[in-house]
Amino acid sequence: MKYRKIVWLLALLSIPSWPLLAQQSKPTPYLPTHADILQRYRKVQLLDSITRKTVFKHNVDANWLPDGETCWYINYSKDSAKTYYLVHARTGLKEMVTDTAKIAQLIKNKLPANPVKAHGPSRWEGFAADSISPDKQWVATTIDGNVYIRKVADGSLTKFTSDGHEKHDYYGALAWSPDSKYLVGYRIHPVEDSAVYYVLTDVPGTTRGQLRSQPYKQPGDPFTSYEMYVFTLAGKTITKVKADLIDFFDAPVLHWRYNDPRYFLYEKVDRGHQRFRVMEVDAVNGNTRTVLDEQASTFIYEARLYTHYLPETNELLWTSEKDGWRHIYLVNTLTGQIKNQVTKGDWVVRDIDSIDTKKRTIWFRASGMHTSEDPYFIHYYRIGFDGSKLVELTPATGNHQVFFSPDRKYYVDKYSQVNIPPVNELHRTADGGLITVLEKADVSAWQATGVPFPVPFTAKGRDGKTDIWGVMCRPSDYDSTKLYPVIENIYAGPQDAFVPKSFMSYYIEMQSLADLGFVVVQIDGMGTANRSRAFHDVCWKNLADGGFADRILWIKALAQKYPFVDTARVGLYGTSAGGQNALGGLLFHPEFYKAAVASCGCHDNRVDKQWWNEQWMGYPVGKHYEEQSNVTNAGKLKGSLLLIVGEADNNVPPESTYRVINALIKSGKTFEFLPVPGMGHSDGGPYGRIKKRDFFVKQLLYATPPDRNINE
Structure with a gap:
């Protein structure tokens, strides 16, 4: 009975909830009247309501x-x-x-949950070392910027340094050796980050705007630097380590040799992300030795660089893209030689979940090993340190999540695709064997609403060989005799891939936008992560590329397969790096993209945060930063543009958008602008999303959206 009511409500809106079967020789553009658009807005509101709680048995929380x-x-x-x-x-x-x-x-x-967590602590974060020595006899401290050792027994102090200062060139970041014989520390030259500012224009109880600021490092800004020293308790000696100045990242974590704590290892990432080293230090004389030295002509993706030290066996597990794909290597830290490549092939190790040092086994996630399926689908595996005994724990086609029992004897495997509902299976960990299917999602109530699932689609990229993957959402009531404008949801940030791969049990924004009369797509073009090194390298010093060459070909190929896709009316929207991309589409590819909504965009990579932009645009800051800036290129604007910014954005400084606006004004360009008082880094919130919908209705459907001032 409830499903009949849904169908009746849809019928009331006078828009069919099924594809029309009539065929014409050539589809004609969908150009709704104002009345049609009002009905569509009402239908979207209805679908948002009736699709809630219509997917069941999609999750097993064991x-x-x-x-x-x-x-x-x-x-x-x-x-x-x-x-x-x-x-x-x-x-x-x-x-x-x-x-x-x-x-x-x-x-x-019930026992506490045992979620699978990926390893990989950030090298941006400093380490916390205990000031008390391992033998509990000494306390390391600094006084007025100098190093002192306090004897626990009687409280007596021994001063080690005298050239430190309280506020500059002071000593700190002290760490003990395991045998309490050595203390490692640094003479630190601090750098205070410059501030960025914003004004809160409407703070309750005030009549003036409120100025706010925060420290914010931009590309090219200096870093605090560290000179490494070793302090020896016997003889009270000080030895300056013969090593390059650490002038990027914080003081490193130290890894002491298990059976000879005279030596320790530390990591050094050079600024510019093109060199990574593991260095060994001899605490007796300060001599150093390079254990591992990786250099890249483009970049080393530091956030995905994994290291796991095995001091008992003088080994190191390390991930690298040295063969063109992200894989795991086993390194002998005594010789610096690679003992063996643990994983290999034209596929990507996505994360390392855990290491069993006793069984010498690695548990990891990977994608691309199944050549017949979407190369972004995540599967779970384990493998021996020597590369043998590879076991796949999740063989079924789909994107997987694994949840282990507390003793890891069993696990629940949840897998799905954007258009295939989830299955939850119980497996044995020993051999990955299937025990039983616990639940298969029930989507019958969802299907009764008439809302379709997203459609995966793949097409060749700019090289004519590489598959580019994406998804399409079409109107629930699409008419195959009509041509619908295309809107791309874009985010081309190189730090990841962004097209959804798992089933979504709710009415997503892309679908609700599609139900206004659009084909809405999302694509991972070249320059994004989780594919080969060559695929990723496209972004290097080249963020303006945005994978547009691949995206445009993908949309054109989509139109070849689905005749209702109108490539003459294409828009795009995005937030943050996606905001940069959205405006970039109009500036650099106006022959294809006709309208864009850019929210909180990092429009100039010199204005945005240092750590993200130097990773992809390199260091030092060169002319390419300026040449690719949306500010520099604002005068090229063609098409229709809506800029949105939250005035309290502490992620991307609001002036990134205001500088674009100033350049557009100076160039005499026409555009729309929505500043949102008090809002942080976002797409503009609920009101911003309304403005986005209305904008695309006007610019791509050539229709008048509802007049909310008269409650239309």
């Missing part, structure tokens, strides 16, 4: 009991009623639990 052999979970119905299930992992037997006392006991006895 709660394990102390025996390690049983778990329980809850299924929810449309009215939020709960059904409890108890699972016997060894056999896969599942039973419904209705006894309230037993349910209470299950809840009381």
Whole structure:
């Protein structure tokens, strides 16, 4: 009965909820009247409401009991009623639990969750070292910028340095050796970051704008630097380490040799992200030795650079793209030689989840090993340090998430695709064997609404060989005899890939925008991550590229397959780096893109944060920064533009947008602008999203959106 009501409501809006079957020789542009648009806005509001809580059994949140052999979970119905299930992992037997006392006991006895977490601490963060020596006999401290050692027994002080100052060139970041014989520290030359500012224009209880500021390092700004020293307790000696100045990142973590704590390792990343080294220091004389030295002609993606030290065996697990793909290597830290490449092939290690040093096993995630499926799909594996005994834990086609039992004897594998609902399976960890299917998502209520799932699509990129992947959302009621304008949801930031790969159990913004009468797409072009090194390298000193050459070909190929796609009316929108890309589409590719909404864009990479922009645009700041700036190129604007900025943006300084505006004004260009008082880094919030919808309705559908001042 409830589904009949849904169909009746859709019919009231006089827009069919199924594709029309009539065919014409040539589709004609969809050009809705004002009345049609009003109905579409109402329909979107209705669909947002009726699609809620229409996907069931899509998630199994397993709660394990102390025996390690049983778990329980809850299924929810449309009215939020709960059904409890108890699972016997060894056999896969599942039973419904209705006894309230037993349910209470299950809840009381559940063990803490054991989520799979990727490894990789940030090198931007300093380390915390204990000031008390491992033998508990000494305390390391600084007084007025100099190094002192306090004896715990009697509190007596020994001064090691006298050339430190309280506010500049002081000593700090002290760390003990495991045998308490050595103390490593640094003479630090601090740099105070310059501030960026913004004004809050409407603070309650005030009549004046409120100035706010924060320290903010931009590309080219100096870093605090560190000179390494070793302080020896026996003899009270000071040795300056024979090493390059550390002038990028914080003081490094030290890794002491297990059976000879005279030596320690530390990491050094050179500014510009083109060189990474692991250095060994001899604490006795300050001599250094290069253990590992990786250099790149483009960049080393520092945030994805993984190292795991094995001091007991003098080994290091390290990830590198040295063969063109991100893989794991085992390094002998005594000789600096690579013992073996642990993983290899034309696929990508995405994350390392855990290391079992006793069994010499690595648990990791990867994508691209299955050549017949989407190369972004994540699968889970384990492998021996020597590259043998590779076990795939998640063989089914799809994008996977794994949840282990606390003792890792079992795991729940949840997998799906954007257009294929989730399946939750219980597996044995020992061999990856399937025990039972716990749940398959029920989407019948969703399908009754008529809202389609996103459509995956792939086409060749600019080289004619590389597959470019994306998704399309089309109107729920699309008419195959009509041509619908295209809107691209763009974010070409090189730090990741962004097209969704898993099933989404809610009415996503792309679909709601499509239901206004658009084809809405999202694409990962060249220059984004999670593919080959060559794919990623396209972004190097080249952020203005944005993968547009691939995106345009993809949309044209989409139109070849789906005749209802109108490539004569194409717009795009994005936030942050996506805001930079959205405006870039109009500046650099006006022959294809006709309208753009750019929110909180980092329009000039010299204005945005140092760590992100130097990673991709390089150091030092060269002329290419200026040449690729949206500010510099603002005079090239063609097409229709809406700029949005939150005045309290502390991620990308608001002046990034205001500098574009000033350049547009000086060039005599026409554009729209929405500043949002009090808002931070965002797409403009609910009001900004309304303005975005209205903008595209006007610019691509040539229709008049609702007049909300008369409650139309």
